[in-house]
Amino acid sequence: MARRVLVAGGALAALALATAGLAALRTHEPFGAPSAPGPSEWVGVVHVHTVSSDGGGTLDDVAAAAREAELDFVVVTDHDVWAERRWQYREGALLIIGEEARVPGGHLLIIAGEDPRGRAAKWPQRAHADVARPDPAIAAGDALRVVAHPQGPARPWLIWDVRHFDGVEIWNWDTDWRDDSLWDWMRALPLLPFEPTAALAKLVDRPDSSLARWDALLREAPIAGICSVDAHARVALTENRFLPFPAYRHLFQLARQHVFLDRDPTGDPDHDGDLVVEALRRGRGYCGFDGIADARGLSVEVESGGEVAGLGQRVVWTDGATLRVALPAIGQPTTLTLFRDGVPVHETSEPTLEIELSGPGVYRIEAVVRPESLSRSLPWIIANPVFVDAPGV
Numbered sequence: 001m002a003r004r005v006l007v008a009g010g011a012l013a014a015l016a017l018a019t020a021g022l023a024a025l026r027t028h029e030p031f032g033a034p035s036a037p038g039p040s041e042w043v044g045v046v047h048v049h050t051v052s053s054d055g056g057g058t059l060d061d062v063a064a065a066a067r068e069a070e071l072d073f074v075v076v077t078d079h080d081v082w083a084e085r086r087w088q089y090r091e092g093a094l095l096i097i098g099e100e101a102r103v104p105g106g107h108l109l110i111i112a113g114e115d116p117r118g119r120a121a122k123w124p125q126r127a128h129a130d131v132a133r134p135d136p137a138i139a140a141g142d143a144l145r146v147v148a149h150p151q152g153p154a155r156p157w158l159i160w161d162v163r164h165f166d167g168v169e170i171w172n173w174d175t176d177w178r179d180d181s182l183w184d185w186m187r188a189l190p191l192l193p194f195e196p197t198a199a200l201a202k203l204v205d206r207p208d209s210s211l212a213r214w215d216a217l218l219r220e221a222p223i224a225g226i227c228s229v230d231a232h233a234r235v236a237l238t239e240n241r242f243l244p245f246p247a248y249r250h251l252f253q254l255a256r257q258h259v260f261l262d263r264d265p266t267g268d269p270d271h272d273g274d275l276v277v278e279a280l281r282r283g284r285g286y287c288g289f290d291g292i293a294d295a296r297g298l299s300v301e302v303e304s305g306g307e308v309a310g311l312g313q314r315v316v317w318t319d320g321a322t323l324r325v326a327l328p329a330i331g332q333p334t335t336l337t338l339f340r341d342g343v344p345v346h347e348t349s350e351p352t353l354e355i356e357l358s359g360p361g362v363y364r365i366e367a368v369v370r371p372e373s374l375s376r377s378l379p380w381i382i383a384n385p386v387f388v389d390a391p392g393v
């Protein structure tokens with residue numbers, strides 16, 4: 001709490017500096033130009049709190065911020081409660097309502113399903129005893145279950161041997177910023193009044209421990225990787241006073257989940273929401289730090305034996321396989337890294353890659369941007385894998 005107060009105090013100090021006319025502190029240059037998204041690529045954010053739990057804004061505030069950030073969808077997950085009964089389009093963005101349930105293992109996002117609250121209630125109270133006999137209501141449920149802030153300083157996930165989840169948060173803003181030093185914040189704060197999203201982007205770090213955990217999980221089963229803003233738009237100044245910081249719209253521009261819809265949306269919120277949830281569940285997409293550079297338009301595919309698989313899809317190894325990647329064009333230096341079963345096997349500074357794979361495995365890519373105005377690289381894209389299966393498996 002003390003640190004949040006300190007950070008908020010720093011934010012206020014930065015705003016005061018701005019009004020004093022110290023615009024010379026502005027050092028940011030735009031990181032990249034936008035590129036057009038494909039027709040089936042939707043961009044949204046996952047894990048948003050409202051006043052229904054410990055968030056600072058209403059659903060209307062969330063919808064307005066989503067419109068400003070040009071989001072296609074927002075997944076709202078208040079603590080142990082639905083912010084709204086129905087999924088709906090508001091201000092042009094699809095609001096998908098789930099919840100963040102407190103369960104014995106930690107915090108679990110539960111999205112969709114006929115009765116998420118009922119499912120959460122059935123979560124085994126003695127989880128380790130459940131390994132041999134999973135509760136069928138949860139094991140076979142149709143809700144999307146995502147482990148929240150698995151490596152967070154508060155409420156990390158504790159029961160990895162119980163596999164009652166479909167995905168994990170591979171990045172979580174609320175975890176990321178807590179790791180940052182006061183020095184990190186002091187470097188970002190001068191930019192905050194002028195370009196808040198760019199200031200927040202300077203605080204983004206590669207989530208090493210979450211990615212290591214995800215890679216370990218992926219060696220055993222397809223688990224979707226999702227980046228979450230965990231947006232509260234609320235920071236405590238004192239016991240009873242709060243600042244709406246960071247604003248929804250700034251976090252909504254910073255880190256987004258890009259999904260590929262395998263069927264066309266119709267405008268019906270339930271239908272379209274199901275498409276998004278299914279894409280999230282199957283890992284049909286990637287985490288894009290759009291506040292660092294517009295990540296729309298990523299293309300990753302593996303071709304083997306005449307079959308082609310994209311993100312979250314499978315292809316059978318047939319006497320070889322070719323992986324092709326095309327990063328979105330941003331006009332900034334990038335580094336693209338290919339991982340096989342969690343191990344980096346290739347790296348290039350080219351925006352495209354075509355490579356013969358060396359065998360079956362779980363292949364995923366990451367890309368970083370090296371802005372000239374910064375001394376370090378920033379995470380830009382973390383994609384879900386393409387699975388290359390051994391023949392006969």
Ligand SMILES: [Zn+2]
Nearest residue numbers: 100107148155
């Ligand atoms: Zn949580």
Ligand SMILES: [Zn+2]
Nearest residue numbers: 047049100230
């Ligand atoms: Zn949360």
